[in-house]
Amino acid sequence: MKHSYFIIQSIKQPARQVYQTLSSGVFLSIFLSVGVLITGLLYSACASVSKIEIASAPMHTKTVLEKHMESLVDGYPIKRMIPYIATHNQTSVAFLVAIAKKESNWGKRVPVDEEGKDCYNYWGYRGAGSRGIEMGHGCFGSPKEAIRVVGARIDTLVNKYGLVTPEEFIVWKCGWNCDGHSNESVSKWISDVDIYFDKVNKS
Known part of the structure; x- marks a missing residue:
């Protein structure tokens, strides 16, 4: 009987090992499958987010005119306004640049508020801005506002009149x-504006 017992034990032992080996293999397979699935989902999510970001923030391609203006006004405060100026038609663009040169030297002689902050009024525009009137001229809250207001007035004079x-x-x-x-001041204004009007309008 003792001999038979050892025979039975020796037969049962490998069966338990086989079961343990199979269990480990199944667990590993499930683990790897879940890992692959999660990786795939994360990759898809990242790709979707990237597409959304690209679609919502398209790259701005500068036109030849915009590049020319940036080169022309390089080193002057008005340069920050070029992307907004460039949204107008070429005649209005030429006046925005030329008049700003005459009236403020492209932003180097400007009205400021009580704290000495730039009013972004480079054209001698006398209408009120979002920050009211300073030094007899409109005081705008941002370069974008300045171009929106002054540009609209220039567009009207060009397109309507x-x-x-x-x-x-x-x-x-x-x-x-x-x-x-x-007569002298009138002639001087016209000739000074004409210089930069031509430089922009014929670029």
Whole structure:
């Protein structure tokens, strides 16, 4: 009997080992499958987020005119406004750049608020901005606001009234009547604006 007992034990032992080996293999297979599934889901999620980010923030491609203007005004405060200026038609763009050169030297002579902060008014515009009136001129809250307001006024003069030359655009300086200004100052304004109007408009 003792001999038979040892025979039975020797037969049962390998069976237990086989069972343990199979259990480990199944567990490992399940673990790897779950890992692959999770990795796939994470990859898909990341790809979707990347597509959303790309779609929501398209790259801005600068036009030849925009690059030319940036080169022209390099080193002056108005350069930060070029992306907003470039959204207007070319004639309005030329006036925005040329008048700003004449009236403020592209942002180096400007009205400021009580704290000495830039009003972003580089065109001598007298209408109120979101920060009111400072030093007799409109005080804007940002470069974007400045171009939106001043650009809209220039667009109106160009598109509605057909003013497309610096000589016609003297209304920016005088209003509709230049009687209160000397002939010399009027001629100087026109000639100075014309220099940069041509540089932008013929680029």
